[in-house]
Structures are given as structure tokens and as C-alpha cells.
Amino acid sequence: MKVLDLKTEFQTPAGVVRAVDGINLTLYPGETLGIVGESGCGKSVTSLSIMGLLPKGQSRVSAQEIKFDGKNVLAMPESQMRQIRGNQMAMIFQEPMTSLNPVFKIGNQIAEALQFHLKMKKTEAWKKVVELLRLVGIPRPEAIAKEYPHELSGGMRQRVMIAMAMACNPSVLIADEPTTALDVTIQAQILNLMRKLQAEKGTAILLITHDLGVVAEMCKGVVVMYAGQIVEEAEVKELFNNPKHPYTKGLLASLPRLDGSQDRLESIPGQVPNPLNIPKGCRFAPRCAIKMDRCDQLKPELADLGHRHYCRCLLCQEEDS
Amino acid sequence: MIRYVLKRLLYAIPGVLGIILITFILSRVLPGDPAVMIAGEQAPPDVIENIRISMGLKDPLYLQFFHYIRQLGSGNLGTAWHTGHLVAQDFATRFPATLELTLVSMFIAVCFAIPVGVISATRKNSAVDHVSRVLSLLGAAIPIFWLGLVLIYIFYAKLGWSPAPMGRIGQDINPPTHLTGLYILDSLLTGDMVALKESISHIILPAICLSTGTIAIVARMVRSSMLEVIGLDYVRTARAKGLPERIVIYKHALVNALIPTLTILGLQFGYLIGGAVITETIFSWPGVGSYITESILATDYAPIQGFTLVSAILYMLINLSVDLIYGLIDPRIRYE
Numbered sequence: 337m338k339v340l341d342l343k344t345e346f347q348t349p350a351g352v353v354r355a356v357d358g359i360n361l362t363l364y365p366g367e368t369l370g371i372v373g374e375s376g377c378g379k380s381v382t383s384l385s386i387m388g389l390l391p392k393g394q395s396r397v398s399a400q401e402i403k404f405d406g407k408n409v410l411a412m413p414e415s416q417m418r419q420i421r422g423n424q425m426a427m428i429f430q431e432p433m434t435s436l437n438p439v440f441k442i443g444n445q446i447a448e449a450l451q452f453h454l455k456m457k458k459t460e461a462w463k464k465v466v467e468l469l470r471l472v473g474i475p476r477p478e479a480i481a482k483e484y485p486h487e488l489s490g491g492m493r494q495r496v497m498i499a500m501a502m503a504c505n506p507s508v509l510i511a512d513e514p515t516t517a518l519d520v521t522i523q524a525q526i527l528n529l530m531r532k533l534q535a536e537k538g539t540a541i542l543l544i545t546h547d548l549g550v551v552a553e554m555c556k557g558v559v560v561m562y563a564g565q566i567v568e569e570a571e572v573k574e575l576f577n578n579p580k581h582p583y584t585k586g587l588l589a590s591l592p593r594l595d596g597s598q599d600r601l602e603s604i605p606g607q608v609p610n611p612l613n614i615p616k617g618c619r620f621a622p623r624c625a626i627k628m629d630r631c632d633q634l635k636p637e638l639a640d641l642g643h644r645h646y647c648r649c650l651l652c653q654e655e656d657s
Numbered sequence: 658m659i660r661y662v663l664k665r666l667l668y669a670i671p672g673v674l675g676i677i678l679i680t681f682i683l684s685r686v687l688p689g690d691p692a693v694m695i696a697g698e699q700a701p702p703d704v705i706e707n708i709r710i711s712m713g714l715k716d717p718l719y720l721q722f723f724h725y726i727r728q729l730g731s732g733n734l735g736t737a738w739h740t741g742h743l744v745a746q747d748f749a750t751r752f753p754a755t756l757e758l759t760l761v762s763m764f765i766a767v768c769f770a771i772p773v774g775v776i777s778a779t780r781k782n783s784a785v786d787h788v789s790r791v792l793s794l795l796g797a798a799i800p801i802f803w804l805g806l807v808l809i810y811i812f813y814a815k816l817g818w819s820p821a822p823m824g825r826i827g828q829d830i831n832p833p834t835h836l837t838g839l840y841i842l843d844s845l846l847t848g849d850m851v852a853l854k855e856s857i858s859h860i861i862l863p864a865i866c867l868s869t870g871t872i873a874i875v876a877r878m879v880r881s882s883m884l885e886v887i888g889l890d891y892v893r894t895a896r897a898k899g900l901p902e903r904i905v906i907y908k909h910a911l912v913n914a915l916i917p918t919l920t921i922l923g924l925q926f927g928y929l930i931g932g933a934v935i936t937e938t939i940f941s942w943p944g945v946g947s948y949i950t951e952s953i954l955a956t957d958y959a960p961i962q963g964f965t966l967v968s969a970i971l972y973m974l975i976n977l978s979v980d981l982i983y984g985l986i987d988p989r990i991r992y993e
Contacts, residue, residue, distance in 0.1 A: 422899030
């Protein structure tokens with residue numbers, strides 16, 4: 337899947353807010369690409385824009401292209417997009433507690449996609465549901481399929497969400513903070529499950545998270561987002577060993593270290609800029625530790641540092657040229 | 658479940674007793690003397706006095722109340738002197754008319770209000786939404802007597818589409834064989850097509866008149882609870898599955914939005930079944946509403962008290978059924 341120059345705008349009473357501003361992503365089959373960033377940097381909006389799930393009327397999604405399976409998804413009519421959604425391209429959400437419909441049986445909610453996309457008969461779909469629930473490690477799948485969401489724990493519900501997303505064997509799975517709402521031990525289980533399914537089915541995963549630990553564990557490539565833009569992109573090892581952007585450095589410095597070589601955790605001062613009032617030059621400049629005078633004026637471009645490493649900082653840009 | 662129902666019924670007893678007491682006291686303190694009403698204003702005082710004694714009106718209030726409770730205990734609601742029948746008997750003939758009118762107007766209300774509410778919510782702030790909101794406001798604000806008269810004027814007097822607003826069926830038509838007392842149902846069951854057509858054409862105007870307020874309230878309720886539900890995560894999940902919008906809205910969202918709506922429907926149902934006095938009067942509908950109006954005007958205690966009691970019990974049963982239906986729709990609600 338390839339996303340070129342994705343822009344998403346929202347109509348708000350205070351004016352037009354551009355939540356995502358020119359994102360490029362390339363997701364290779366069977367790989368996991370991580371998107372990290374603070375709350376409000378546009379990670380979730382990016383994923384919802386790709387899926388076409390933002391409320392119509394209030395939002396405008398534009399892009400040069402969102403290429404999926406050789407087709408431009410963005411140019412498709414809604415009816416055609418529906419054939420892809422939940423079928424070849426599926427999504428898991430952050431909140432397993434509220435993402436399942438409380439009034440329908442779990443089995444029915446999973447079976448829906450099977451019946452709609454794969455035109456399965458009811459009994460056939462139900463068999464597949466039980467198989468899927470077993471696949472995602474739910475004990476007593478026959479019984480659980482007949483239960484309602486409120487009868488399950490958060491971890492179990494997230495497994496159900498994964499079963500639902502994997503029902504039609506999607507080639508792309510977008511996981512928006514799939515483990516954020518879960519206990520740490522459950523988090524590891526869910527991540528392992530996703531990795532196992534990926535290995536079995538060859539699904540490409542777009543993993544959205546604010547947790548660098550999750551990225552280190554799961555992803556091959558990683559994209560760091562800040563205020564609606566990509567500020568750095570690299571393979572995971574490269575990014576962790578050799579971060580270039582001051583924001584990435586700040587994020588990494590804010591992680592606790594096991595070797596005890598630091599007394600207190602670093603933090604990045606300030607907050608994500610108000611999307612209505614984006615800084616004129618570099619968007620990170622107001623919070624940057626190594627800010628230069630020209631940072632307030634010049635907009636940095638995404639500089640190619642080689643080996644799939646890109647960075648949006650005037651320093652890198654100058655190094656590059 | 659059965660235990661729950663029994664417990665609820667048990668809890669209702671103190672409430673019902675309280676209602677009996679209040680209606681009893683209220684009907685006694687109302688101005689007007691039934692003995693005078695029975696005997697006539699010109700009757701000699703000793704006759705009136707004798708009637709008072711024979712009706713037990715000279716007894717102290719607590720004794721009268723005690724007699725009344727004992728009488729109720731034996732299942733007797735008393736006699737309505739202004740009709741000369743037992744109150745229970747009068748109810749049996751009047752109540753089906755009210756029930757039928759209520760059911761039909763609830764049916765109309767649900768058929769209109771739910772789609773209107775849903776469309777309003779899914780096209781929030783569109784022209785459709787604005788129109789339906791203005792109409793809702795009007796529907797809730799229009800006085801029923803005015804609406805009834807306008808409906809009669811247009812559809813009976815001007816257009817002639819509707820029969821004269823006189824009762825449940827044409828004067829020259831035989832009512833269907835009595836099975837349930839609901840004319841539409843009875844004529845369907847007996848295959849009496851003439852009576853069916855007649856009873857439907859008679860019920861439409863009063864039912865529309867009665868349903869307007871309910872339509873307005875329910876449509877607004879559906880709209881607001883749909884708006885709430887549409888923004889929830891599980892609706893987004895349903896969309897993410899690639900389901901058509903129709904299924905997302907009418908299955909995933911509406912079922913959840915109906916839960917709060919059900920409360921309103923239950924309340925409205927109870928309210929309508931208590932006798933739509935004005936509607937029944939305007940359309941000469943022989944239901945309990947008009948019967949109670951007559952009883953109040955005649956200072957006839959027994960039917961007033963009986964009616965209050967019966968409607969309190971009905972109201973309670975409706976509330977209980979609403980709670981049980983909640984349990985059917987929402988699996989999170991379980992009654993043990």
C-alpha cells in the first residue's frame with residue numbers, strides 16, 4: 337500500500353484545521369510499519385483517512401493517491417470502497433471496551449463481515465467464526481461466540497476485534513493503538529498474537545502507537561509524526577541507534593533506561609502546537625532544544641539521509657545538500 | 658425472571674393502596690353531592706337524606722374507606738348510578754374502544770416517528786432535519802381539540818374522505834362478532850370485510866389526532882439518541898467492517914438508540930391508555946375517557962375511583978413490560 341501526499345482537513349467553528357499535512361507512507365506486504373507521535377499529532381486521523389472512515393461533511397481527505405493493490409482507493413466510489421473495507425483492508429481500534437456493539441452476540445458481529453464480503457451462508461460463517469476465535473486464542477470459542485461483549489474482559493474483546501479484522505484475510509491491517517487500553521501483560525499477548533497472525537497470513541500491518549517500546553518490538557520501519565507531518569522515518573534499528581530529528585531524540589530520551597545511566601527522565605518542554613496556529617517555520621521549533629534563528633522562518637523539507645532514513649530538520653537538510 | 662416479575666408486582670401493592678386512598682379522599686372533598694344528583698335538585702330533603710344514609714355517605718370517612726376497601730377486596734368496583742351498570746361492566750364495554758384507539762395511534766406514531774428521527778439524525782442540519790424539527794415542535798404544541806376539529810373539518814366536512822366523527826363504526830353497520838372487543842381485530846378474525854373497512858375508516862382520524870403529540874416526542878427522542886449513538890466506537894467498527902450504511906444505521910445504531918426511546922414509548926402508551934378524554938369527546942368515541950368525563954360531571958364516585966385504580970395498575974404493568982423489553986433488547990440488563 338502506498339500513500340502519497342495525504343492531507344486531511346476538518347471544518348471547525350474556529351476555521352479549517354489541517355490535521356494531516358502531506359503524509360507519504362509505503363507499506364510492504366508482510367511488513368509492519370509503525371507510526372509514532374504524541375496525542376494530537378494526526379496518527380489516528382491518518383489511519384481513519386486511509387480507511388475512509390472520517391465523518392463526511394466535516395472532514396476533507398485529499399491525496400495524490402492512496403494506492404492499494406494497484407488501485408487508487410481515494411478515487412473509488414463509496415460502494416466500491418466498502419468492498420475493500422473490512423475485506424482486504426481491516427482495522428483494529430484503541431478501545432476494545434467500546435468498539436463492539438453491546439447488543440449483538442460476538443459471533444454475529446464477526447460473522448457479518450464474512451456474510452457480507454465472502455457471501456458465506458450463516459452456518460458456514462458461524463463455523464468460520466469459531467475457527468477465528470480459536471485462532472486468536474480465545475478459550476471455549478463455541479461458547480464465547482454466543483456471548484455478548486460485556487461478558488468479556490478488555491483483552492478478550494481486543495482478541496475478538498482482531499478476529500473480526502482478520503476474518504476476511506486482509507492484506508493490510510491498520511491497528512490504531514491496539515494495546516494502549518490494555519494491561520501490560522495483556523499487551524504483550526496481543527502483540528504476540530498480531531505477530532503470529534502476520535507470520536501465518538502475510539498481512540502488512542500499519543501500527544499506530546505512542547509507545548516506542550511497542551514499535552521496537554513489532555516494526556520494521558517507523559515513521560515519527562509531529563503536528564500532522566512526518567518528521568523522521570527510518571528502519572527501527574537505525575532510528576533507535578541514530579535518531580536525527582531533535583523530536584525523535586527527545587522521544588527516545590523520555591524512555592526509561594534499564595542500565596540506570598540517567599537520574600531523571602527527560603521530557604520535551606511545551607505542547608503540540610494548536611493546529612489552528614501552526615508555527616510558520618519548523619513546526620517543532622518552539623519546543624526544540626537546539627533551535628536556531630532561521631528555524632522560525634524556514635520550513636524544513638524531508639531530507640533523504642540514505643538507507644530509507646529521512647528527517648525533517650534544517651540541520652539534516654543542510655547536511656544533505 | 659419470574660421471581661423478578663413477582664417481586665415487582667409485590668412492590669406495587671403499597672403504591673396502589675396509596676392511589677386508592679388519594680382518589681378516595683379527593684372524590685369526597687370535591688364539591689357536589691351525589692345524593693342530590695341522584696334524587697334531583699327538586700327532591701324533598703328527607704328523600705335526599707335517605708339516599709345519603711343508604712349510600713353510606715353519613716358514615717365517618719374512615720368507615721366509608723374501610724367499606725370501600727372491603728368491597729374492592731371482593732373484586733367489586735361498585736355501581737355507577739349514572740349508567741345503572743356495575744363499573745366493571747361499563748369498563749368491559751368501554752375499555753376495548755380506548756385500547757383499540759391507543760394501539761392504532763401508537764402504531765401510527767412508531768411508524769412515523771422512528772424513521773423521521775433516524776433520517777433527522779443521519780442528515781443532521783439538512784433541510785429534512787430542519788423541517789422535521791419544526792414539525793415536531795408544532796406536533797408537541799398543537800392543542801388536541803383544535804387539531805381534532807381541523808381534521809374533521811378538512812377530511813369529513815370538506816373532502817368527505819372520512820365518515821362522520823360518530824363512534825367506532827357506521828350507525829347502519831353491524832359491529833363484528835365480539836371476540837376481543839377490538840373491532841379491527843375482531844373483523845379480521847371473523848373475516849368481516851365490511852366491518853373491517855368501516856372500523857378502520859372510523860379510527861383513522863382520532864388515531865392521527867391522538868398520535869401527533871407522541872410522534873413529536875418520540876421523533877425528537879429517536880433523533881437525539883441516534884445522534885449520540887452514531888458517534889460511538891462500535892458504529893465506527895461496523896463501518897470499518899465495510900457494511901452498507903443502511904445496516905450500520907438501522908441495525909447497529911438504531912437498536913441501541915431504541916433503548917432510551919422505549920421509556921418514552923411506555924410512558925406515552927400509559928398516558929394514552931388512561932383515556933384520551935378530549936379526542937374521545939371530539940370524535941364521540943365510546944371509550945373510557947368519555948365515560949370518566951360523564952362520571953365526573955355526574956359526581957359519580959364509583960367509576961372515578963375504579964378508573965383511577967385500573968389505570969394505575971395498567972400504568973404499572975406497562976412500566977413492568979417496558980423494563981422486561983429492555984432486557985430483551987439489551988443483553989447487559991438481566992433480571993434475577
